[in-house]
Amino acid sequence: MQRYSALALIKQSLNGHKGWKPQWRDPEPKQSYDAIIIGGGGHGLGAAYYLAKKHGIRNVAVLEKGWIGGGNTGRNTTIIRSNYLFDESAALYDHALKMWEGLSQDLNYNVMFSQRGVLMVAHNVHDEQSFRRHVYANRLNGVDNEWLTPEQAKAFCPPLNIAPGMRHAVTGAALQRRAGTARHDAVAWGYARAADALGVDIIQNCEVTGIDRDAAGHVTGVRTTRGRIGARKIGVSAAGSTSLVMEMAGLRMPLESYPLQALVSEPVKPIFPCVVMSNTIHAYISQSDKGELVIGAGTDAYVSYSQRGALHIPMHTLEAICELFPIFRRMRMMRNWGGIVDVTPDRSPILGKTPVPGLYVNCGWGTGGFKATPGAADLLAYTIAKDEPHPINAPFNLERFGAGQLIDEAAAAAVAH
Amino acid sequence: MKLLPPRSPIKGSQEMLLIPCPYCGNRPEIEFAYGGEAHVVRAAAPRTVDDTAWTEFLYFRKNPRGDHAERWRHAYGCGRFFNVKRNTYTDQIEASYRIGETLP
Numbered sequence: 016m017q018r019y020s021a022l023a024l025i026k027q028s029l030n031g032h033k034g035w036k037p038q039w040r041d042p043e044p045k046q047s048y049d050a051i052i053i054g055g056g057g058h059g060l061g062a063a064y065y066l067a068k069k070h071g072i073r074n075v076a077v078l079e080k081g082w083i084g085g086g087n088t089g090r091n092t093t094i095i096r097s098n099y100l101f102d103e104s105a106a107l108y109d110h111a112l113k114m115w116e117g118l119s120q121d122l123n124y125n126v127m128f129s130q131r132g133v134l135m136v137a138h139n140v141h142d143e144q145s146f147r148r149h150v151y152a153n154r155l156n157g158v159d160n161e162w163l164t165p166e167q168a169k170a171f172c173p174p175l176n177i178a179p180g181m182r183h184a185v186t187g188a189a190l191q192r193r194a195g196t197a198r199h200d201a202v203a204w205g206y207a208r209a210a211d212a213l214g215v216d217i218i219q220n221c222e223v224t225g226i227d228r229d230a231a232g233h234v235t236g237v238r239t240t241r242g243r244i245g246a247r248k249i250g251v252s253a254a255g256s257t258s259l260v261m262e263m264a265g266l267r268m269p270l271e272s273y274p275l276q277a278l279v280s281e282p283v284k285p286i287f288p289c290v291v292m293s294n295t296i297h298a299y300i301s302q303s304d305k306g307e308l309v310i311g312a313g314t315d316a317y318v319s320y321s322q323r324g325a326l327h328i329p330m331h332t333l334e335a336i337c338e339l340f341p342i343f344r345r346m347r348m349m350r351n352w353g354g355i356v357d358v359t360p361d362r363s364p365i366l367g368k369t370p371v372p373g374l375y376v377n378c379g380w381g382t383g384g385f386k387a388t389p390g391a392a393d394l395l396a397y398t399i400a401k402d403e404p405h406p407i408n409a410p411f412n413l414e415r416f417g418a419g420q421l422i423d424e425a426a427a428a429a430v431a432h
Numbered sequence: 433m434k435l436l437p438p439r440s441p442i443k444g445s446q447e448m449l450l451i452p453c454p455y456c457g458n459r460p461e462i463e464f465a466y467g468g469e470a471h472v473v474r475a476a477a478p479r480t481v482d483d484t485a486w487t488e489f490l491y492f493r494k495n496p497r498g499d500h501a502e503r504w505r506h507a508y509g510c511g512r513f514f515n516v517k518r519n520t521y522t523d524q525i526e527a528s529y530r531i532g533e534t535l536p
């Protein structure tokens with residue numbers, strides 16, 4: 016692997032930057048691998064990287080039907096935080112947040128992780144009670160989170176409107192200072208490059224169309240648009256398409272796939288110092304390093320794989336943004352898109368073994384799995400390598416629905432998040 | 433990548449669905465509430481159902497890419513529930529039918 020550093024940059028600049036090599040190979044698929052990951056998003060690429068790096072399983076392929084990072088990894092608003100209510104969730108998301116803190120160094124790739132703080136704005140008594148409960152629960156779990164008055168929130172985020180006459184006045188806010196954003200594409204590319212350097216084959220334009228099993232039901236490989244590829248261990252990390260992939264192994268899932276939209280504004284000078292989320296009036300906003308306001312909207316109401324949604328959904332969000340930040344009322348929006356998110360009944364992910372031997376699944380991250388990328392990848396790799404879940408992901412098994420052991424972050428947040 | 437086929441009965445790519453209520457006719461999506469997969473039947477005697485079947489009923493859904501039978505309620509119209517057959521890839525609505533009727 017060609018290492019990146021200030022010195023390398025200077026050296027390359029001397030010969031007109033003609034010496035940079037491609038960041039990963041473009042190999043033909045082999046006949047078989049020790050493990051296959053279906054889905055080249057951040058989660059799948061990261062899982063391949065940790066399989067190679069931490070578990071010595073290097074004969075691995077990541078199969079991606081389009082281009083890597085072209086799914087939700089490249090479509091999300093990159094909010095990273097770990098202030099979830101339940102003990103299991105706090106452990107899971109904070110595992111990821113800790114990994115984010117060292118990720119650029121580990122990958123030798125700048126993922127532009129920026130701990131600028133995430134402010135969750137409260138508008139009513141219910142919000143306030145729920146957020147304060149989160150603050151206390153988080154602190155007991157060693158996760159930072161603090162309660163701010165409206166004035167303190169405005170001091171932290173000056174564009175915020177806290178006028179009492181607003182339709183949805185700001186009554187306070189919860190702030191996680193360690194939370195922030197990262198550069199989505201760099202996460203996919205950084206993992207791809209680092210995994211490739213350890214021997215992982217990254218195979219794009221390779222759609223999995225079937226999963227083969229032997230007489231005992233154990234997986235033996237996959238059928239793809241680029242031929243059959245054998246493997247005794249298969250990890251599925253296909254986000255919105257998970258139900259379709261699992262059906263190839265005869266499994267039904269507790270998932271529904273919905274379009275989730277985002278949009279960006281014209282770029283402007285730095286004006287927005289942090290991330291602000293309002294669950295109640297449904298607005299998520301930050302500013303990218305390019306200067307665009309990055310705005311997250313809601314999901315469409317119905318199951319769909321169309322990868323776009325209807326205009327009234329982002330309009331609703333923009334109305335909320337204009338009220339919270341009147342300064343943005345005249346900004347123009349440049350682009351709007353959708354991704355397909357896989358949502359579980361309790362809004363917590365599923366990460367573990369499946370009833371099919373040799374088949375592992377990482378899904379159900381829904382509207383909020385970018386923040387978990389390094390953690391989910393690490394835990395999926397662990398589960399595949401050891402054929403048993405790590406204690407952190409053990410509660411997030413597929414059996415919890417039948418057992419009634421839901422991890423109900425849906426009820427805890429009362430909205431998509 | 434393949435280009436997506438045109439969306440829904442309304443022309444243009446970003447407009448909301450135009451949903452045919454079997455009682456009121458075509459109305460814009462914002463008049464409706466989505467009710468999830470149709471024809472998920474609650475067992476007449478839940479106590480006789482085993483855990484697997486009960487879990488399936490509560491939580492597991494088809495979630496297909498393609499034809500999907502789903503419930504909608506004309507919440508800001510006649511208020512009634514009915515079923516729609518929609519393609520979840522194109523979002524094209526193929527039929528709507530009353531509760532109790534079978535999928536056309």
Ligand SMILES: Cc1cc2nc3c(=O)[nH]c(=O)nc-3n(C[C@H](O)[C@H](O)[C@H](O)COP(=O)(O)OP(=O)(O)OC[C@H]3O[C@@H](n4cnc5c(N)ncnc54)[C@H](O)[C@@H]3O)c2cc1C
Nearest residue numbers: 054056057058080086087088091092094223354384385386
């Ligand atoms: C608009 C939007 C905003 C969001 N905002 C946030 C946010 O602010 N913070 C946050 O934490 N999360 C957010 N999310 C959620 C987050 O994007 C996802 O949870 C996360 O990126 C999932 O990562 P992944 O690697 O599992 O999935 P993806 O990046 O979607 O990767 C899955 C890959 O599998 C591939 N695939 C599918 N089927 C097959 C097949 N049959 N064969 C081969 N490959 C296949 C797909 O092409 C895709 O590339 C948002 C999502 C969207 C859509």
Ligand SMILES: [Zn+2]
Nearest residue numbers: 453456506510
């Ligand atoms: Zn009606």
